[in-house]
Amino acid sequence: MDAHYSVKGAILTGRYTPPTHYVFKIESFSKLTKAIEDKYSSDKFDAEGFSWKLSIYPTGDGSKNGKCHISIFLELDTSLAVGSDVNATVNLFVFNHFEDKYFSFQDGRVRRYHALKKTWGIAKFIDIETFSNPQNGYLLDDTCVFGAEIFVIKSSFKSERLSMMNEPSTYFQTWKITKFSSNLTTENYSSGYFGYYGWYILLCPDGIGKGKGNSISVFLCATKSKIPADTKLFTKFILRVKDQTDGNRDVEIEDNHMYSPDSILSGRVELLSLAKLQDPKMGFLVDDTVSIEAEVALLGLVMKEQ
Template identity: 50%
Template sequence: MDIQKSIESNILRGRDAPPSHYLFKIESFSLLDRAPLRKYTSDYFEAGGYRWRITLYPSGDKLNDGEGHISIYLELMVTDSFSFGWEVDVVFNFFIMNQLQNKYVVVQDWIEKRYHSMKTEWGNPKFLDLETFHNPLKGYLVNDTCVLGAEVFVVRSSFKGECLSMVKEPATCFHSWKVNSFSTLADSNCVSQSFGSPKWYLSLQPYGVAEAKGSHISLFIEVSNIPPNTKLFVNFILRLKDQDQWKRKDVFHQYNRVFSSSWRSWGKRNFMSLATLKDPKLSYLVNDTCIIEAEVTLLGLIN
């Protein structure tokens, strides 16, 4: 089918009702076309429970083989708050108004796409060729003005919901762990006594793990008895004490993390270099003993 027959076929598919979700009018289109910008992005609109916006390339999205055409895309907005692994299946289409017939024309078939964290924008780089668009007999650009729109229908969305219940007066539990005979510790995991409720443990790898192996100590905090289908929102501090009471240059790291049955441990692999720990001019290791402290505050429960 040649371009003329395709356009004529699309004109027959025009309708009186405007697009139900978004409509925008561009006046002085030639000025937009000559402006020093590649694209124009619309304000957001809502459809199917989500926020969207349209991006228009008046001279074509040349990076995606859209040269010689108007290119148009639909972007899903505000995805940072979505839970991990989210997906949204969408059917959508773009419209352009035939101002001579006062009809809203669909110039392509409906688009079915899946939005996810790696792809939040879909569209058509060859929405309408510029020769057809600028042809005054076609009615798409009249008095340097055009009208475009979009309809968006969410077919399916995949999310894991949760409820965060913050603790009104969170209590902090403290634990101090004296690690004796550090030089005799094997290259394996050392675990402290349990403390607090739920039960917490400190986990020390004296010669590091992963990229820190052989150069740093690795220090983590672990929880053992999380209730089923529950997550813990926790603020915790891991500290290696400076045993010189006059200097008191403790090394510490503070985090806000979510603990669950599948992620029971958080911490820092390169907590402190072995060279710093063993430096005789410092006081982190005294008489072959170091002191590790933890402060744990349960901020909330997630169900």
């Protein structure tokens, strides 16, 4: 069970379980204090895929206003490239012999280690008066124990940035398919390319999926090689099968789609039934020709960020 203990106004949390990653026992602490000028650093130890060192200042780190206190710091001993970092929650401990518990500050903050800052710690970890008093249990028979545990936060989130266009570019295409009836035997046809990203209309004259044998399937596609890696195209598009008589019975869809190298196609598998298409009163098939229009507006770009 955790316990809480106040040391000169600072709240330490105590527990029976030893630190997860490192325990540093110092015998003849008073002799160590006399033998060194500022700090003693432990050997390297591994935790969470990185190498670390624990440093103890027996009389405090004066440069960080730690005078009259025990100062304790955890140093990352692994080389980091400029721009990279290690984010971790760090707990630093001191053992109380009387209570048989390890006490530490528990603020839950994430510490950011990077190439220009590879050390983090507490300059005023515990005041020397409290630590040195044998009745308090931290220094018993001139022996004390410190410890550390580190939990590196491994980021798994993805970051993207959407940049909307101030003046979206719109591209148009009109595609007339002649000798349509003879084309029903072929699975799909595509129009010519238009626009910067190589847009084209894809037609399955006998349908696919739910539209197989009963409808025409029509899609607006982008050319995969034209879309940069880690980029998506936020679009609004219209696909329209024209009524070539009076234009009052056009069939169309209007939709948004995010085109990417992994998603280059959007449309409908049942855009127009073959029965309506082939009905001469509807005006979709005139002189065995079908007219399909496409409009696509590039609304914005979505890009992955590191």
